[in-house]
Structures are given as structure tokens and as C-alpha cells.
Amino acid sequence: MNPQVRAITLDLDDTLWPFAPIGARVEVVQHAWLAEHCPRTAARFPLAEMRVLREAINAEHPHLAHDFSTLRRLTLARAMELAGDDPALAEPAFQAFYAERNRVECYPDAIGALQRIAARLPVAAITNGNADLARIGLREHFAFQLGASEHGAAKPDPGIFRAACERLGEAPHHVLHVGDDIELDVLGAHRAGLRTCWIHRDDLHPDPVWPHAHVRPDLAFPTLDALADWLDAHLQDDVA
Template identity: 40%
Template structure:
């Protein structure tokens, strides 16, 4: 299903492709709440109210529709809004966000992913391509990557074809020479194919293929794709 002869490099999504994202976010939320309890106790109490954090985030997303590609900005502004409403100093938002962001990089790779990345990196240049705000070079996956492109820094998010073309440009390659791997059927798979790349679906969650188009090469783990690419 892939034309292996054309593939000269690989781009990879991060969250839910290389590691499960929600346990990471949950840990970062706990670390942030603990920090607020020490430095902004009124905000810690405010954020502990049921549904309050979700309501603040929804309001910030609505207020900043032009920043939806930048999850770091949205998170920082949600913290700032919480500080303001609780009566704590809003300038604490930057320090609070850094506490959250540092823990957000403390990801736990799926079993076998380091070995799979090592195999792929020995054959192909790898570039991370993410809508999230993880910094791959601050994770244990970092040594296997040559470059990173993120929606936050580029200014648009997948499935916009421009971000895929930007990743190919990092490699000095045309889009058709790049294979993209990711867990999201729309933003990763369809986005990459619309940009002229080949794509494979790393379906770690066991979802059904949601589109009318033919299902691409699908694996449940990155190691399975290594076997297909490197056999």
C-alpha cells in the first residue's frame, strides 16, 4: 500500500502516536494545582471547583479563535484568567505555565517505541510534526529526530497542507518523498495525503476508519510499521 521506493524521510505525530497524551496532561494538571496551592491559593481553590477549569478554557478558546493552533498560548491565558477571577496576581501565569509545561514534557513512550524510532532513524531522517505543544527534544524521543515542526510555532495546524509542506522543506525534499505517520485519521492521514505525502495510520486506540476513502496501511504500534518499512 506504500511505495517504498519513493520514501526518503519520515514525519511523525507525537501525542497518541509515540506516547499516550492524556496521562501526561493529567500529571501536569496535578503538578500545576500543587504549585498554585503554594503560590496562588485562592486560584487553587477556584480551579478545584467542579467544571471551572473547563469553563475557563472554553471561554479562552472562544475569545482567541485566531490562536487555536497555539495550545501553549491558550493554556497560559486560561491560567491568567483563573488568577484574575480568583483575585491572585495575574503575572504569576507565566511561572505557573512553565511548571505545567515542564511536566507536560515528562512523557512515557509506548512500550517498544524507543527501539522502533532507533530502527527508523538508522534508515530515514525523522521530523516531528505536531499540533500539540510537546517539545520532542525535551523528551526521551528527542535523540532520534533531526527537526521539529509544530502548529504553535508555524502558525497553522494539521490538516492544513502548509504545515506538511513546511516539514518537507525542513528535509529539503518534495512532499511525495516523505511518509507521515500519525494516530489521527483526519489531521494526520488525510492531511498528509492531501499535501501529497504518503501516510500510514498508527491506530493505537483501535478506532474504526471514519472515511469513505480506502483505508491506508494501518498498524497498532510503530514497531509493526518498522517491520513493513524495513523488512
């Protein structure tokens, strides 16, 4: 790949930290909050039933598919209404969920690699999720964070990638998008005209075989620090 990379866009979930442990915890924490503050809701909607309700709310609001936070608030309010609790408690219930959602444990290499990359190039976060870098404590390493809820459409829509490039002040072909998801990150960024880097961590891609013949990522690494090493080796002349 031509190393003329001037900026990085970076996925968050499953690129900087694994999402599965978060996804498992947040439902339990939310239910415990409901059991304490909205016991009728907790009794009527244990974990499995709350998931069913959330799927129904999602189906009712396809125009909000990019906005996980709003959909969860709507689900909580509906559950409370149906159970006879005060739907005004949906917001504090959401905040209990959201605090846990932002309690992340980064991959061992991630923070050091992020620091190295951000010292060399501007980095912008592009995420379909609702993580908050300021709450997590990583905001200082990013030029900005662009979420699907803010943009109005989720990856792999090319618009979210192009919007990030515009905010970075760089043409798409000078921006490298880095992420774990083949469709959302690599193919989506490729369609938008960005360079691409596939991070195929062992926990998600134990046998990292690229499945598409028509397009390949410009770069592929098992860790983020391997990308940082590549940037150090190939962009050193630009920094000197």
C-alpha cells in the same frame, strides 16, 4: 505502496506515547502548584471551573487555536486576575504544568522503533501539541520538530505538512507521514500529497476499521515497530 520513501514525518501524542495519562496528571499538578503559590486562584478555580475558564479563553481567541501554550498562559493570567493574585505568576505556573506535560511514558515499542527508523531515514516531528522533544530526551532522533504554534496552523492544514517536506528537502510524494489520528494525520497528510501510515494502537483503536471509502492510508500497522519492520524489508536495497 511504491517503497520510494526518502523521509518520515511523525506525529507525537498517541503515536510515540499515550496522551490520556498526561492530560489527567497535568491539571492536578497545575492545581497543586496554584494551591501552594496562588491559593486564592486555586480556591476560586478548582479543576472543573478552570476548565470552563479555559474554554471561554479559547473561544475569545480563535486565532490562537493552534497555540495551546499561549492559551494556557492566558487562562492562568485571567484566573489570577479574577482571583486577586499576581498575574505575573502565570509564567511559573505554566512552567510547573509544562514540566509535567513533558513527563511522558512511551509505548513499549516506540523508542526502539524510532531508533531503527531514524537510522535509516531522516525523521521530522509534526505535532499539534506542545511537547518538547529536547525535554523529553528524544530530540537526537529527529531532524527537527515542527509544531502548530511555530507554523501558525494545525494539522490537518496541508501547509504544516508541506512546510515539513520543504525543510526536509523532499517532495511530498517521497515523504511518509505516520500518525494515529484519521483526520489530522492520515487525511491531512494525504491532502498535502504525502504518503500516509496509520498507527492504530489497541488503546485507541481496539477495532481498527478504516471509515473512509474515498481514501485509504498507504500503510496501516498496530505498532511503530511494525512500520520499522516494513521499512527494513522494503528499503534494504536503497541502503545497500
